[in-house]
Amino acid sequence: MADKKIDNLFKQQLKNLEVSPNKRVWNSIETKLKKKKRRVFPFWLFSGSVAAILVLGLFLYPFSSDENQNSIPNIDEIITTIPTKKNPIKTTIDTLILKNNKVNELLKTQQNVLVKTKIQKEKSIIHNNKTAFIALKKPVKQLVLKHFTIDANLTLNQQKTNIFINEISPKTVLPKIDLNAFLSSEETAANNKVVQKNWSVAPTFGALQSNSFANTSPVTEDLANSTNGENSFSYGLQVGFKINKRWTIQSGIHLQEMRYSNNQIGIYPSEIATTSSIAFKDNTSVSFNNTNAESLSLRTNSFDSFIRNTGNLSQNFGYIEIPVEMKYNFSNNKKIEAQLVTGFSSLFLDKNEVILNTPNSTRIGELTNLNAINFSGNLGFDFNYFLNNNWSLTLNPMFKIHLNTYNTDANGFAPFNLGIYSGIKYQF
């Protein structure tokens, strides 16, 4: 008895207590919120991790949705609760299960307590003729909802309070929907179709211009200043997943070619081990020199027994490119979407061809210092022009810096390419 009295004493005095905190609390919250906003998350880290998730998602997506529809937990009682992971209190605080009807009256006498009684009968539903699933609720259970009314007098702005109540209170007592009925209802299926227009597929074609930051040649240092980037192309399939209105993550597979050429260079057979990185298929060794360099005449004089030629060297490399990129949509236009693209690509060497053309012969070889796998850092824009809900045209200027292309220092040759990709995108 004494326990009840003590409890009641504290309940009466402390339960609906309100105390205004000092203003400094808000000030310190405000400064912390501002600081948080200013903190910039390293973008590349973000895009990298999301990229990984997308790739995983691409594989898991079709399977996971199947599983969800078919597996039904085999238990007697299903309590649908708000899905929370971090706050286990959430689901239980407002519901109190009582076994005695008398408690109703007891609670009604207390202020600010609203009592609602629901008695639910046993329900049994058979789903798919295979899995018997019974949603059972014991009739003795009662649901007592405590309704916290906001006392308008206690707040500064009465109007605001009212708005708040309007927003919140109608949603507090949502009817519980039977899980099976919900899953199998056509409404849900229809809704899903409208919402899930997150994926996009676009066949793309791009024109590339390859070049290097350093004016050297990966073949041999003698060919510095004569290496030119050539135009090449890239084609492939781009897959995107729209995370939200602003962010899209994309991947895909592309075939990319890079071309360099050295025109009008001096070529002479070399019997000593070659300093160049080309291995020709006929196993001959060749040395190169720039014909425009005067030093060539000196060299031919000292090795006059060698036949000297002038020719063109062209290098063609093909890569299978798998990009992982993040796109940020910075336009608010519905018809035209403008996005900033950043990310990286993994490049798998697919074609390694060096062709040496002289007036007399054509020799084919390959570069020995190329890595089988390398990467590129990508930056660019993506413009989408929407034709209708599903189709759009894309134009995608990109700048890609290649990393780890050569397994030697390659005379400091640092390739990059500029590309303009275009394609037709289908969203679904």
Added chain:
Amino acid sequence: MAAQSKVYQLFADKLFAVSLKYSRNYQDAEDNLQDSFLTIFDKIKQYNHKGSFEGWLKRITINTALQTYRKKAPLQIIQEVSETIEDEEFDLENANFNVDFLLECVQQLPDQYRLVFNLFVLDEYSHKEIADFLKISEGTTKSNLSRARKILKEKLEIHQKKLN
């Protein structure tokens, strides 16, 4: 920032009272209120409009306090109440204790006793739920509660005697 400010204005008083009841003192309660609001603004998008918003806010506030004191709990030396106190019924109903004094009594309870008392008496959680929150057994929550009541009763009596 304006939206956060409004939420704060509307609920700060209620949540500060919750913080006061669950904390050791005024300073701790201010810290608790601040941490709670930072969590609230951080997770406000996770609020799913089921159940009352105020209830959600209150739960976060309580949880913040639980996290603070649950960690500290093992280090606390709990002062035992003398069991020999005479069990004479004294008139609690007619006694006029003011809110500040009652709040102080609650705050002065050992951390775990205070949490259990608040959760059970003021926020009406069951012993099972409380045991889950605090990661202790139901037996412990029950004994904590009865000890808490005992301490409170003792304090009220002493206070009463002083007044008389």
